[in-house]
Amino acid sequence: MSDTQPGTEPETQPESQAGAQAGAPPDAEGLSAEVREMTEEERAAHFAQVADAVAPDREIAVGVGDTLLELRDVTLRFGGLTALDSVSFELRRGEILGLIGPNGAGKTTCFNVMTGVYRPTSGQVRLEDRPLGRLKRHRITRHGIARTFQNIRLFDEMTALENVVVGADARHRTSVVGALCRLPRHWREEREGVERAMALLEFVGIADRAADRAKNLPYGYQRRLEIARALATEPKILCLDEPAAGFNPAEKDDLMSLIRRIRDDGYTVLLIEHDMRVVMGVTDRIVVLEFGKKIADGTPAEVRDDPAVVAAYLGVPDDGAA
Numbered sequence: 001m002s003d004t005q006p007g008t009e010p011e012t013q014p015e016s017q018a019g020a021q022a023g024a025p026p027d028a029e030g031l032s033a034e035v036r037e038m039t040e041e042e043r044a045a046h047f048a049q050v051a052d053a054v055a056p057d058r059e060i061a062v063g064v065g066d067t068l069l070e071l072r073d074v075t076l077r078f079g080g081l082t083a084l085d086s087v088s089f090e091l092r093r094g095e096i097l098g099l100i101g102p103n104g105a106g107k108t109t110c111f112n113v114m115t116g117v118y119r120p121t122s123g124q125v126r127l128e129d130r131p132l133g134r135l136k137r138h139r140i141t142r143h144g145i146a147r148t149f150q151n152i153r154l155f156d157e158m159t160a161l162e163n164v165v166v167g168a169d170a171r172h173r174t175s176v177v178g179a180l181c182r183l184p185r186h187w188r189e190e191r192e193g194v195e196r197a198m199a200l201l202e203f204v205g206i207a208d209r210a211a212d213r214a215k216n217l218p219y220g221y222q223r224r225l226e227i228a229r230a231l232a233t234e235p236k237i238l239c240l241d242e243p244a245a246g247f248n249p250a251e252k253d254d255l256m257s258l259i260r261r262i263r264d265d266g267y268t269v270l271l272i273e274h275d276m277r278v279v280m281g282v283t284d285r286i287v288v289l290e291f292g293k294k295i296a297d298g299t300p301a302e303v304r305d306d307p308a309v310v311a312a313y314l315g316v317p318d319d320g321a322a
C-alpha cells in the first residue's frame with residue numbers, strides 16, 4: 001500500500017489556512033515567459049487577476065462551512081460483492097477531506113457513486129441538500145463535481161491549453177446553432193475560455209508548456225494538467241484520485257502546496273491517496289474505509305491513532321492492535 005503507514009509523523013505540517021495567500025504565485029518554474037519578466041509587484045497584481053479568473057465566485061479562506069455533499073447509508077453491490085456497505089459521511093464546504101483505506105476498500109467506488117458513474121443499490125448522495133438521484137454524468141459536472149483519475153486521461157494529441165479549453169467548454173451556454181453561426185456570444189465565450197484556460201495552466205504551474213501536446217508533457221505536468229482541466233469546469237468539489245502516484249518526494253511537496261492553494265481559492269477537495277505523508281500533511285479530516293465499511297472519520301491525528309485504522313493497515317485484529 002503506501003510509502004508510510006498511519007502512525008508515522010508527517011514530515012511536512014499543513015500551513016495554516018489563515019496564513020496562506022490566495023492567488024499567491026506558484027514557483028517560478030512553470031510560469032510563462034511574460035510573467036517571469038514581470039517585477040514582483042506586477043506579478044502579485046497578475047496573480048490576483050489569475051485567482052479571479054480561476055475561481056471568480058470564490059470565498060477565500062472562509063474556513064470549513066456547511067455540508068456540501070453527503071452520502072447517506074450508501075450501499076453498492078456488484079453481484080454478490082458489497083463494495084460499499086451503508087457508508088455515510090459528509091463533505092463540508094471549504095475542507096480538504098481524505099478518503100483512505102487498504103486496496104479494494106471501496107474508495108474509487110465511492111468516487112464513482114458521487115460522480116454518477118454508478119448508482120447506489122440503496123441510500124442517497126446529496127449535493128447541497130438535493131439528491132443526485134438520476135442525474136446524468138454531464139449534469140453532475142454541471143452541478144459542480146469534477147474529478148481526476150488514477151490513470152491519467154488526457155486528450156493526448158491536443159495541446160495542454162486545448163485540453164483545458166475542452167474542460168471549460170462543459171460550461172458554455174451558446175447553443176450548437178449559435179456556435180455554428182458564430183454569434184458574438186460564441187466568440188466572446190471562446191475568447192474567455194482560452195484566457196481562463198491559460199490562467200489555470202499558470203495556477204497549476206505548467207503555463208510554460210501550454211502549446212505542447214499532452215502526450216509530450218512530463219508525467220508530473222500531465223497530472224497537473226488533469227487538475228487544471230477539472231478546475232476548468234468550475235466545480236464546487238474537486239475529487240483527486242491518487243494524484244501523488246508516481247511522484248518523488250519533492251513533487252509530492254509541490255502537489256501538497258497546490259492542493260492547499262486550490263482550497264484557499266474557494267474549492268472543496270476530496271482526496272483519495274495512498275501516500276500517508278501526503279494525506280496526513282494536507283487534509284483537514286479523513287474518512288477511512290475497509291471492506292466497503294466506514295471504520296473511522298476524524299482529524300488526521302485522531303485517525304492516525306485509531307486502533308481500528310492501524311489494524312486495517314497492518315492486517316491485525318482490532319484487539320491485537322496496540
Ligand SMILES: Nc1ncnc2c1ncn2[C@@H]1O[C@H](COP(=O)(O)OP(=O)(O)OP(=O)(O)O)[C@@H](O)[C@H]1O
Binds near residue numbers: 101102110
Ligand atoms: N465494476 C466492478 N465490478 C465488480 N466489482 C468491482 C467493480 N469495481 C470495483 N469492484 C470491487 O469493489 C471493491 C472495491 O473496489 P474499489 O476499486 O472501490 O477499491 P479501492 O479502495 O479504490 O481500491 P484501490 O486502492 O486498490 O484502488 C473491490 O473488491 C473491487 O474488486
